[in-house]
Amino acid sequence: MHQLLPYLLTSLLVVGLATPLLEKKLKYRTGVFLSVIPLSFFLYFLWVFTSLGKTESLIIPPIMELVRGGGLSVRLDGLSVLFGLMVSGIGVLVLFYASAYMRKYPRQGYFFMLLTFFMGAMLGMVLTNNLIALFIFWELTSVFSFLLIGFDNHLEKARKAALQGFLITAFGGLCLLFGVLLIGDIAGTYEISELLNKGELITSHTRYPLIFLFLVLAVFTKSAQFPFHFWLPGAMNAPTPVSAYLHSATMVNAGVFLLLRVNPFIGDTLLWDSVLPLFGSITMFTGALLAFGEKDLKRILAFTTISALGIMVLLAGIDTTKSIKAALVFFVVHGLYKGALFMIAGLIDKTTGTRDIDRLGQLWKPLGLVSFAALLSFFSMAGLPPMLGFIGKELIYGAKMQAAYFSNIILVFGILSNMLMVGISFYVFYQVFWPYRRVKKKVAIDGHYARSFLLSFGPVILAAFSLGLGLAPVRIGKYLQNAIYFIRAEEVAVDLGLWHGVNAVLILSIITVGGGILLFIFRKQVAFNVARFNNWLNKFYLPDVFDKVIKNYVKVASRQTDRIQHGYHRYYLITFFVITSLLVVVHLFANSGIAPELQLQPIKSYLLILFIVMAFAAGYAIFSSSRIAAILALGIVGYGIGLVYLFFGAVDLAITQFLVETLVMVIFVLVIYKLPVFAVFSSKASRVRDIFIALLAGGMMGMVVLKSNFFNVExxxxxxxxxxxxxxxxxxxxxxxxxxxxxxxxxxxxxxxxxxxxxxxxxxxxxxxxxxxxx
Amino acid sequence: MNNIVLRTIVNLISRLLLYLSIYLLWRGHNAPGGGFIGGIIAAIGFVFYAIIYGPGKTRERIKLPPMYYIGGGLFFSALSTVISVFTGRQPLTGLWIDIPLPVIEDIHLGTPFLFDMGVYLVVFGMITAIIINIMEVLRWN
Amino acid sequence: MELVLAIFIGLLYACGVYLLLRRSIVKLILGVFVLSNATNLVIFLAGGITRSGISILQDEVVVDKSNITDPLPQALILTAIVIGLGIAAYTLALKYKYYKVTGTDDLDRLKNTDQR
Known part of the structure; x- marks a missing residue:
């Protein structure tokens, strides 16, 4: 059964390739049809997830080796299966959603092909047991993300955003490669299962800081951490199914996955425990704050995603058993509510034609069940009971208190950003759904989209999961033990619950909610001020700065290219000939001089005459102004060379030379009459210069020949x-x-x-x- | 060019050159000759023919489009390199068989000859393709 | 002998290079052809000029094997000559096409990509 997994992964590629064909037959049902594959993955993972023992991992050896001693070996443990579950599960819903959402788009086959490929790359990345393979899949997700963000390739904004995201994540990918190679160099293996117990070796190595830097750069770029966060809001130019899938639930979590994956052999050092929490908390706070100043529903969600990613990096950095548990639970929480909210945002966009939260309003009734799903998801985002989000937040508070370094600052930042989250959740829900809010002008509603089953299916299911897992948290908790065992290398009993009695964490939660409500009450002022802050910040607008850097780079490069690649064919050749000749001549003289003891063979007189004739013919050819005469003169040279071959006993060669010389002359004559006569383009001075260069090159060759004749070649x-x-x-x-x-x-x-x-x-x-x- | 004598002579020469080229190809393994030389000589016969009779007639004369000769030649050469694989040897191993004949010399046949034949066809095809196309495009005759 | 050969090859190279440096494409093609001839000659002579036996074995006569001209460069050059023919034809066709498209023989007009 497990042996089939690599084949299943391969089938994903094959199906992806066949998608454009399928699309011709199935039309808009393609997405629904394709969802069979992630569904089977999901069920398979579910089975593995529930059947794996507490400390058990499965490693499936590669079908074939990519490099020596390594290939696409598959690793099934709590961590990879948990991520696999989310990727495949949300994948099913996104395919459903996309088949309705993308109905009017051109090139749907291409879209679904990209989505399927992305799914394959993402699954490959979480499942692989080999760091090199992990790098390859990592880069593949970047590439497909690039293509998907730029799917509306007729829009300049989309192209720009796609390029920006790609340049940043690909830069991170390169860093990952360096890091991986360094790890492999130190540990002597790229297999994760073997690396697990080599932590001591790597963390005590002198190159450890370098490895850490590279890996952290990879994580920060992929998971949109400060100061690389700016590509993620730009990525919202992608069609909404893509945002819902790639830029909330899966790809951006790749960085977090990497952190958890390498934690056993890279983590638990001073660097790890200080750098990650620091940047994590900055990102967490910045994301939440900036979200308040936005008006576009998708951009708000993007900034809250940045904040959530910050939380996960922070938790991975705190690196205690509790924090890892919190990170895993929060990963699930976030995937569930953010996927749902993105899908709802897309649905609202389709229904009303706008995503501006000031123009939207009173959507509670028209959207029916979806509104309810939105309510639940916002509750989960705000971390309110009885949602899974509440459990996640409780765990996070618990973990933050444990942080090894500056835990107080982290806690304050954490409470502030959670207050902002609560505020935003209420604020957005109020603006968009609240039935009693007064709006100046009601937005028009397209009932066809509002009631679309395929569009509302995804968010409703995800919200139901958020609620269900919140009410029965034991279900998920039991199975997290395996993941934690492989990250922290210790066995723990994971018990999750909604109610832990009155303790410090609960008090913090209450303070948070209170602060959030306060923010909600003063929403207008807060939003206004944040927006102003945002405007001020736009002076250092990072995407623009980034653009400028890239543009200048390209400019400098092209100026250099223009200087070196000037386009004058002659000058390339002159450079080449002069430099080569001088180098060779200098080398010949410097080493031994030319042929110190010449023992000349006597020359036959007829051969001498032949050479003299050929020399005259060649000289005539280059200065002749008649084309046909030049060709014939060169023919004489060719025949002469044939005679030389004959003299040295190379019969076949001589025959071939005569025949080819004849043929070439025939072809030349055939073509040359259709071409203009020799024109003299160059001035006298340049001709004199060329003669000198030609003599230099010729002299160099003559010396080389003279020298090589006395090498006594074996x-x-x-x-x-x-x-x-x-x-x-x-x-x-x-x-x-x-x-x-x-x-x-x-x-x-x-x-x-x-x-x-x-x-x-x-x-x-x-x-x-x-x-x-x-x- | 409508000189009847010239036409007859060229016709004859191109034929003779073709036979000569096949002879050179055949004896190439043991005496001067071989696929390269044979191919060029055969093609030169048709170059003469094309100059006198024009490219259209030449196309008829060589029956197949020149590209077919090139493709066929490549195929024969490639085939000769893999034949030995089917007998369990390394690819590119030369295989030889002797065909005893009563009156004349025994025939000594091997895969290198097949390879040489491929070379012959490719060279022949290349030159005829170039000449015919140049003459057609540039409107000679 | 050696001296004469070296001077001759040097002269051929000088002719080739000079032709290559012309702005007229026809001369450039001629230059390429001269250079390929000269290079063939160099490779051939690199096998040594003291031996001049025909590289064909005989059944009856015992051939002095040490006098056979090095056959390996011969094989290399034989294909090189034929390929030279192919290249000459190709460059000529290229040149013809270039002349048809741009209407000029001047290489300096080849500076930019989007001509016409």
């Missing part, structure tokens, strides 16, 4: 050919035997080149014919 390979030609290859013509037997593979390549040359000539010429006929 010919062991050739001797082998000469001795074995007859008895091994049954041929007397050694040259031919080499061509077709000893070195047949080379010849195979060479005739392929010939075939390509012929194809190229035909293509070039035929292209012309068509053009002329068109004109």
């Amino acid at each position: 010919t062991p390979i050739s001797d082998y050919f000469i001795n074995n030609s007859l008895n091994l290859a049954h041929g007397k013509n050694i040259v031919n035997v080499i061509l077709v037997d000893f070195r047949a593979l080379d010849t195979m390549g060479e005739i392929t080149v010939l075939a390509l040359a012929a194809a190229g000539v035909v293509a070039l010429l035929r292209l012309n014919i068509k053009k002329r006929e068109n004109e």
Whole structure:
């Protein structure tokens, strides 16, 4: 059964490839049909999740090795299965949702293909047992995220946001690669299961800070931590199903997943326990505060997502058993309510045509069941009982009190940002749904979307889960033990409950809710002031700063390119010839001078005459103004070279040289009459310069030849050919035997080149014919 | 060019060159010759033919489009390199068989000859393709 | 002998380079062809010029194997010559197309990508 998992993952890829075809047949039902795959994943994970023992993990060896000693081995433990459950479960609902949402979009097949691929990459990432494979999947999620954010590629905003998100996350991906390679270098393995007990080795290594830096950069960029948070609100330009899936519940949590995954062998150090909580709390607070100043429903949700991610990074950084428990529970909590809220935001957008919370209003009745789901989800976001969010928040408070460093500051920040969360939850719900709010102008409502089953199915189910798990928290708690065992390497009994009696945590909760209500009452002032703060902040608007940096970089690069790649073919060649010649000549003289003891062979007089004739022919060719004369003169040179071959006993070579020389002349003559006469483009000075350069290059070659003649080259390979030609290859013509037997593979390549040359000539010429006929 | 004598001579020469090229291909393993030389010589015969009779006639004369010769040649060469795999040897191993004949010399046949034939066809196809296309596009004759 | 060969090859290279540096494309193609001929010659002579036996074995006569001209460069050059033919034809076709599209023979007009 478990052995089938890699195949199941592969099938995801295959189905993804086939999606455009499926879409032609199934039309808008594609999404519903595709949801079968994540559903089967979900059920499978559910089965694994409930059947895994407390300290048990399953490792499925790779089907084939990608690199030596490593491949896509699959690791099933509490952590990976928990993430797998969320990815596949929300995947099912998002596919449902998308099939209704994307109905009027062009290129739906492409969209579902990307979504399926993304799902595959995400599942691969959480399931893999190999850090290299984890890196590959990590980058794949970035790539698909890029394509999905930019899905509306006719909008400049979408393209820009997509590029920005991609540049940042891909930069993080590179950091991850460096980090992973360093880990592998130190530990000697990339398999997570083997790394688990090598923590001591890595954390005590002198390069540990570097590894930590790289991994943290990867996490911060992917999970939109301060100061890299700005790409996430931009990513809201994606179609809403994408925002609901990638940018709330799954991809942005990849960073958190990585933290939890590497915690056993990277974590629990001074760096880890101080840096992560610090940046986590800054992100947590910034996200919550900025959310208050936004008017766009999706952007508000994006900023609260940033805040939630900050909380998770903070919890992973505190690194106690309690905080890891809190992080896991909060991951589930957040995935459930944020997925639901994003889907609801998309539904509202479709129904009313706007996402501005000032223009929206009184949607409680028109949206029916969805309003109720929204209420529950907002409750969960605010951390109010009886939702799962309440349990999550209680755990978080408990964990924050345990923080090793500056726990007081963290706690204050935590309470403040939670107050803001409560305030925002009430504020948005009031603005959008509250039936008794006075609105200047009621928004028009498209009943078709408001009652769409596919659109409301997802949020309702997710809200139901939030509520159900909140009422019966024991269900989930029992199965978290395994995950915690593999993160913290200790066995704990996890008991979750709504009521723990009156204690410090409960008092904090009450204070939070009170503060949140206060914020809600003064919402207008708060929102106004935050918006002003936001405007002031826009002077250092990070996306713009980022844009500017990239633009300047490109400008400098292109200026450099223009300088080096000036486009004058001659000057490239001049640079090349002069530098090569000078280097070679200097080297020849510096080492030994040219051929100290020349033992010249006597030259036959007829050979000397031949050379003189050829030299004159070549000289005539280059200065002749008649094309045909130049070609014929070069033909004489070619024939002469053929005679030289013959003189040295290379019969085959001489024949070939004569034949080819003839053919080349024929072809030249055929073409040359259709071309203009030689024109003199260059000035006299440049011709003189070229003569000097040519003489320099020629002199260099002459010296090289002279030198190489006295190297006394050994010919062991050739001797082998000469001795074995007859008895091994049954041929007397050694040259031919080499061509077709000893070195047949080379010849195979060479005739392929010939075939390509012929194809190229035909293509070039035929292209012309068509053009002329068109004109 | 409508000179009847010229036409006849060229026709004859191109034929003779074709036979000569096949002979050179055949003996190439033991004496000067082989696929490259054979292919060029056969093609030169058709180049003469094309100059006198024009590219259209030449296309008819060589029966198949030149690209087919190239493809076929590549196929034969590739085939000869993998034949030995089916007999359980490494690819590219030369295999030889002797065909005894009563009157003339025994025929000694091997996969390298098949390979050489492929080379012959590719070279022949390449040159004819280039010449015919150039003549057609540039409107010679 | 060596000296003459070296001077001759140097001269051929000089001719080739000079042709390459012209702005006229036809000359450039001629230059490429001269260079490929010269290079073939260099490779051939790198096998040594003291041996000049035909590289074909005989049944009856015992051939002095040490006098056979190095067959390996020969095999290399043989294919190089034929490929040179292919390249010459290709560059000519390219040149023809270039002339048809741009109506000029001047290489400096090739500076930008979007001509016409």
